[in-house]
Amino acid sequence: MSGTRGYLPTRRAVLTAGAAAALMPVRIATAAGPADRPLILVLLRGMPDGQALVPSYGDPDYEAVRGALALPLPGAAGGILALDGKVGLNPALGALLPFWARGALHVAPAVAGPYIGGEIETARRVFDSGAPSADAVLGDGWLNRALAATGSAADGRTAAVVLGDTVPEVLSGAIPVAARDPFATGPFGPGFMAKAGTLYANDPALGQTMTAALNTAAAAQAGPDARGLSALAFTMAAGDLGRDLAAPGGPGVAVIEIGGWDTPRVQGAGSGPLSRRIVALGDGLAALADGLGARFAESAIVVLGAGGRSIAPNAVGGTDPGGAEAGFVLGSGLDLPGILGAPAALGADQRLPGGGAAPTLDVRALLKGVLARHWGLSRSALDKRIFPNSASVEPI
Amino acid sequence: MAQPYPEAFPPELWDAAIAATRFGYGASPGVLPRIAADPRGWLLSQLEGPATGPHLSGLPAGSERAAAFLAARAAGGAALNAFRYEIADGVAVEERAHIAHAVSTDAPFRERLVRFWANHFSLSSRTLIGFAASHAFEREVVRPLIGGSFVRLLTEAVRHPAMLLYLDNAGSIGPYSPAGLKGAAWTNDLMARQILTNLTRGAQAEMNAKDVSSLTRMLTGWSVAGPAEEDGGAFRYRDDWHEPNPKLFLNRNYPQAGMLEAEAALDTLGRRPEVAYALAAKMARYFVADDPPADLIEAMVSGFAEGGNSLTGMARGMVLSPAAFAPVQAKAKTPEDLVFSSFRALNLGADQAPLALRAIRALGQAPKGGPLAGGWPDSMAAWLSPSQLAERLEWGGLLARRHAPGGDGAAVSDLALGLLGPLLNPATHRRLTVTGRPAEALALFFAAPEFQKR
Numbered sequence: 001m002s003g004t005r006g007y008l009p010t011r012r013a014v015l016t017a018g019a020a021a022a023l024m025p026v027r028i029a030t031a032a033g034p035a036d037r038p039l040i041l042v043l044l045r046g047m048p049d050g051q052a053l054v055p056s057y058g059d060p061d062y063e064a065v066r067g068a069l070a071l072p073l074p075g076a077a078g079g080i081l082a083l084d085g086k087v088g089l090n091p092a093l094g095a096l097l098p099f100w101a102r103g104a105l106h107v108a109p110a111v112a113g114p115y116i117g118g119e120i121e122t123a124r125r126v127f128d129s130g131a132p133s134a135d136a137v138l139g140d141g142w143l144n145r146a147l148a149a150t151g152s153a154a155d156g157r158t159a160a161v162v163l164g165d166t167v168p169e170v171l172s173g174a175i176p177v178a179a180r181d182p183f184a185t186g187p188f189g190p191g192f193m194a195k196a197g198t199l200y201a202n203d204p205a206l207g208q209t210m211t212a213a214l215n216t217a218a219a220a221q222a223g224p225d226a227r228g229l230s231a232l233a234f235t236m237a238a239g240d241l242g243r244d245l246a247a248p249g250g251p252g253v254a255v256i257e258i259g260g261w262d263t264p265r266v267q268g269a270g271s272g273p274l275s276r277r278i279v280a281l282g283d284g285l286a287a288l289a290d291g292l293g294a295r296f297a298e299s300a301i302v303v304l305g306a307g308g309r310s311i312a313p314n315a316v317g318g319t320d321p322g323g324a325e326a327g328f329v330l331g332s333g334l335d336l337p338g339i340l341g342a343p344a345a346l347g348a349d350q351r352l353p354g355g356g357a358a359p360t361l362d363v364r365a366l367l368k369g370v371l372a373r374h375w376g377l378s379r380s381a382l383d384k385r386i387f388p389n390s391a392s393v394e395p396i
Numbered sequence: 397m398a399q400p401y402p403e404a405f406p407p408e409l410w411d412a413a414i415a416a417t418r419f420g421y422g423a424s425p426g427v428l429p430r431i432a433a434d435p436r437g438w439l440l441s442q443l444e445g446p447a448t449g450p451h452l453s454g455l456p457a458g459s460e461r462a463a464a465f466l467a468a469r470a471a472g473g474a475a476l477n478a479f480r481y482e483i484a485d486g487v488a489v490e491e492r493a494h495i496a497h498a499v500s501t502d503a504p505f506r507e508r509l510v511r512f513w514a515n516h517f518s519l520s521s522r523t524l525i526g527f528a529a530s531h532a533f534e535r536e537v538v539r540p541l542i543g544g545s546f547v548r549l550l551t552e553a554v555r556h557p558a559m560l561l562y563l564d565n566a567g568s569i570g571p572y573s574p575a576g577l578k579g580a581a582w583t584n585d586l587m588a589r590q591i592l593t594n595l596t597r598g599a600q601a602e603m604n605a606k607d608v609s610s611l612t613r614m615l616t617g618w619s620v621a622g623p624a625e626e627d628g629g630a631f632r633y634r635d636d637w638h639e640p641n642p643k644l645f646l647n648r649n650y651p652q653a654g655m656l657e658a659e660a661a662l663d664t665l666g667r668r669p670e671v672a673y674a675l676a677a678k679m680a681r682y683f684v685a686d687d688p689p690a691d692l693i694e695a696m697v698s699g700f701a702e703g704g705n706s707l708t709g710m711a712r713g714m715v716l717s718p719a720a721f722a723p724v725q726a727k728a729k730t731p732e733d734l735v736f737s738s739f740r741a742l743n744l745g746a747d748q749a750p751l752a753l754r755a756i757r758a759l760g761q762a763p764k765g766g767p768l769a770g771g772w773p774d775s776m777a778a779w780l781s782p783s784q785l786a787e788r789l790e791w792g793g794l795l796a797r798r799h800a801p802g803g804d805g806a807a808v809s810d811l812a813l814g815l816l817g818p819l820l821n822p823a824t825h826r827r828l829t830v831t832g833r834p835a836e837a838l839a840l841f842f843a844a845p846e847f848q849k850r
Contacts, residue, residue: 002583036784074477075476075524077520077522077523077640077768078522081477083478083482083527091522094484095488097480097481097484098481098484098488099483101481101482101484111439192793192836192839192840193786193789195827195831195840196789196839196840196843196844198823198827199821199823199824199827199840199843199844199845200845201823202823202847205776206776206780206785206848206849207850209780209782209785210784211785212787213782213783213785213789214784214786216782216783216786217786230790232758232787232790232791232794233790233794235754235758236751236754236755236791236794236795236798237794239750239751249467261761270781271760273783273787275760276758276760276787278759279757279760279762280754280757280758280830283754283757284754285757287750287793290750395475
């Protein structure tokens with residue numbers, strides 16, 4: 001039987017990030033650094049729909065504004081998993097509930113960086129580089145700079161690893177990083193789907209389905225969110241990844257890109273490909289934590305995209321990129337409130353011009369808070385080097 | 397050197413391949429020759445013995461979860477959320493245990509029958525009581541009783557506290573009952589309607605309003621003990637909630653007899669011919685074809701009746717009917733079928749149950765997670781949309797990479813012949829023999845239509 005203690009919702013402190021910062025001074029860890037305190041960054045590429053992940057069900061406009069994308073309310077069959085009366089989790093994220101119950105899940109319902117437009121590639125660049133604005137072009141990524149600031153990469157050991165075949169910009173920079181695919185998660189050569197397709201040439205029942213599947217796969221491979229692993233590959237590899245990271249001498253930092261989150265068409269609500277992707281994400285995160293075993297207590301797992309999507313569905317049942325997203329931090333030693341920042345406001349007059357949610361938390365505030373608490377990085381380093389020109393952004 | 401595709405397959409190998417893939421969860425290496433001597437006997441032998449195993453022991457009782465649910469419901473709002481958080485870990489343990497059993501059982505036909513009947517009496521985990529107790533319901537009602545009569549299974553299913561709460565009958569108080577006359581009357585006909593349709597005569601069956609009303613009144617008092625009562629969470633019949641007076645149900649008069657009225661009504665209903673046909677058609681659709689032939693259904697109804705309302709008799713009738721062994725694969729594998737058969741192909745065991753569970757969930761079939769009234773569908777259209785097919789192919793590729801055999805592609809073409817026999821398409825076999833890398837060959841085998849169907 002699991003070690004979950006009895007849980008009473010009143011035990012959670014549901015505070016805004018500002019209030020939390022005032023009440024809980026940033027803890028400077030003495031032996032901080034990736035070797036002692038692993039950090040795993042899970043990047044959701046394609047700008048995931050924040051309202052699909054963390055719906056603002058407590059907003060009176062929720063069902064009207066989300067329309068066909070509205071999930072059933074808490075208590076209804078297949079309903080949203082309530083967290084605090086205002087926001088909840090997509091029912092597909094049930095695997096994260098035990099983390100919430102023991103205070104190891106922190107949810108940012110409406111978080112964004114300095115760029116809140118809808119260009120997926122621009123958003124990715126601004127997020128990865130930790131830039132203060134969309135026009136600032138830095139040559140490296142905030143996580144590489146943070147790693148340098150810990151001074152821990154000097155011993156020649158592999159400090160960080162990317163699961164996949166390319167090192168994303170967030171981890172590019174002065175500190176060398178290894179890319180590896182030990183779990184063989186990458187796709188086969190481009191011919192695989194075509195070869196599989198030939199096996200269906202004479203199948204009366206499934207020939208047409210296969211042709212459509214090939215077209216879907218080809219379109220997905222050409223999309224702006226075709227980076228890294230699929231959610232399915234993540235959920236399969238996550239347990240092994242956790243065990244690998246927990247092993248003595250393992251890397252202290254891992255970055256995983258998960259593609260497929262750009263949903264401009266027919267994204268569905270309680271069922272469909274996006275819903276299955278969300279299941280795979282939640283289950284994968286739980287398996288990752290499980291694989292870490294005892295090391296989870298010393299780890300932090302940060303789950304973020306580079307921006308969010310429109311609150312209301314567009315004309316073809318999808319959402320358009322731009323605006324605040326929803327993010328997660330899993331970790332039991334971070335001393336953070338459960339909910340980071342106010343819920344996304346859904347009213348028409350509160351949304352951004354592109355239809356996305358206005359952010360209630362700067363993503364740099366979230367990341368600074370995690371890096372300060374987890375690795376003991378100084379405010380000065382965070383404000384000037386890791387996130388340049390961000391002195392006005394207070395860490396959570 | 398790869399085995400060539402045989403000129404002809406011995407007839408018993410056809411039946412063995414169909415027995416393993418259509419009625420079981422697929423063959424493991426070496427199984428087909430072993431069962432070829434008597435494939436139908438292999439299937440029927442699985443109907444003996446208990447439908448349980450060591451993985452399924454030590455799991456929480458349904459009444460325990462029902463009592464905790466009732467306590468949370470009485471406390472209201474936040475307590476219900478807290479209840480869900482508290483049991484989430486335990487439910488995950490149950491899910492993994494059930495998958496571990498399915499992956500390792502040597503009676504896959506029996507296991508399919510368990511899943512069929514559990515899905516028939518679906519307690520969807522989309523509801524909180526379903527989330528809390530549907531696995532316990534399967535262990536306590538379905539597994540012990542699928543070797544017996546339908547009326548016994550039906551009665552125990554209706555009696556189970558999880559079902560009474562799921563169909564909202566536990567608070568049903570007749571207007572002329574002692575409690576009702578004091579002003580507490582409240583009835584809900586949801587359970588009666590579900591019994592008269594999905595649980596017996598079929599989802600589309602027409603109902604007579606008087607029959608619904610009569611059955612609802614007969615079921616008043618069929619309740620669940622509260623958390624503070626003795627045996628909290630267990631079935632409790634409350635006579636002072638029971639509606640008195642005779643009831644007319646399905647053109648038969650039922651004199652006043654307390655709890656025995658609904659028992660008698662379920663017994664009568666469960667023995668009606670149209671119920672036998674509805675159940676047989678449903679089982680035939682689940683196992684054999686989305687549109688099963690009439691002679692198959694007849695054989696199953698005969699087996700059911702000859703055995704005396706026997707569930708085993710219905711399964712026997714199916715297995716012994718020639719129509720069940722038609723050589724065309726007419727059913728799509730559900731995600732569970734696909735994951736279990738891939739595991740058997742690779743001899744993966746219960747220690748990999750967490751991976752199997754994640755795969756089944758990611759492919760869209762969270763255990764017990766189907767629609768409320770009818771459970772998971774099993775038609776090809778429900779499971780093989782283009783995006784689902786693409787996901788399955790990717791999943792097969794991921795699994796193949798983890799577990800590819802050594803050597804070259806020839807090892808995989810031999811494996812494929814050993815697992816599917818005559819069901820393997822010669823074109824697929826040819827493709828496998830010319831694919832150099834075993835991981836890619838294995839992925840192609842899993843991708844083939846003959847592996848996606850059964």
